[in-house]
Amino acid sequence: xxxxxTSNSEAKRNSSRTNNTRKSSKMKMASSPSxxxxxxxxxxxxxxxxxxxxxxxxxxxxxxxVNIVSVKGKMxxxxxxxxxxxxxxxxYKKLLSFITKELSPPETLDVDLDAYIxxxxxxxxxxxxxxxxxxxxxxxxxxxxxxIRDLAGYGNLDVLMNDPNIEDISCNxxxxxxxxxxxxxxxxxxxx
Numbered sequence: 001x002x003x004x005x006t007s008n009s010e011a012k013r014n015s016s017r018t019n020n021t022r023k024s025s026k027m028k029m030a031s032s033p034s035x036x037x038x039x040x041x042x043x044x045x046x047x048x049x050x051x052x053x054x055x056x057x058x059x060x061x062x063x064x065x066v067n068i069v070s071v072k073g074k075m076x077x078x079x080x081x082x083x084x085x086x087x088x089x090x091x092y093k094k095l096l097s098f099i100t101k102e103l104s105p106p107e108t109l110d111v112d113l114d115a116y117i118x119x120x121x122x123x124x125x126x127x128x129x130x131x132x133x134x135x136x137x138x139x140x141x142x143x144x145x146x147x148i149r150d151l152a153g154y155g156n157l158d159v160l161m162n163d164p165n166i167e168d169i170s171c172n173x174x175x176x177x178x179x180x181x182x183x184x185x186x187x188x189x190x191x192x
Contacts, residue, residue, distance in 0.1 A: 051076075055184075063145045064159045068185055077180050077188040079159035082142045091132050092143045098124045099147065113152040121147050156192055 051069040058065045067078040084092055099121060106116050121144055125132060135143070154161040160169050160180055168181035177189040 059159050059162050060145065063142060066159065066163055066165075068182070068188070075185050075188050077182065077185075077190045079190060079192060081159065082145065084142055084146065087133070088135065088139050088143055091135065092146050094128070094132055095121060095124065095143065096147060096150070098128055099151065114148050117148050117152045118144055160190065160192070 051071045053067060054070055054075065055068040056065060063082045065080050067080055069076050069078055099117070102124060103117075103120055106113070125140070149155065149158045157169065157178070160166055160178070163180075165183045166180045167183060169178060170181075171178045178192045180188050180190055182188050
C-alpha cells in the first residue's frame with residue numbers, strides 16, 4: 001500500500017507537470033499570432049505611399065511647413081506640424097485648461113492677440129510650473145505654438161489659413177479631404 005501511495009503521489013506530480021507545460025504552451029500559442037494572422041496583418045498595414053517632393057516651404061519656422069508632393073502622378077498639399085510627445089501633450093492640455101479658466105480678455109481691441117496669449121501662457125506656466133513639469137526650451141516652444149494656434153489661430157486649419165499661396169479653402173462633405181486652391185498648383189487635396 002505504501003508503494004501505491006508513492007506511485008499515486010508521483011503520478012499526481014507528473015500529471016500536474018504535464019498540465020502546467022500544456023497550459024504554458026497554450027498561453028504561448030495564444031500570445032503569438034499564427035502564420036495566417038501575420039499575413040492578414042501585413043495586408044492590412046498601410047504601406048508608406050511613395051511620393052515625390054515637388055516643393056517645400058515654412059509657414060511657422062521650424063514648427064509648421066507645407067510640402068507639395070506628387071503621389072502616383074497626382075499633386076497633394078501636405079501640412080506638416082511639429083508633433084507633441086505624450087508628456088508634452090498632457091502638459092499642453094493642462095496649460096490650455098489653466099488658460100481657459102484664468103485668461104481675462106485684453107483691455108483694448110488693438111492688442112496683438114498672439115503676443116497677448118503667449119505672455120499669458122508664459123505667466124501661467126510660471127504660476128503652475130510644478131503641475132506642468134520641466135521641459136526643454138524646444139518643447140515649450142512647441143507647446144506654446146499649439147496654444148496660440150488653437151486659441152488665437154484657426155486650429156487644424158492654421159497652416160492653410162497662414163499660407164500666402166492659398167487663395168481658397170473648401171470641403172465638400174463629411175470624411176472628405178479639405179481642398180485648397182494654390183496660386184502655383186491650383187486645386188489640391190490636403191492631408192486634413
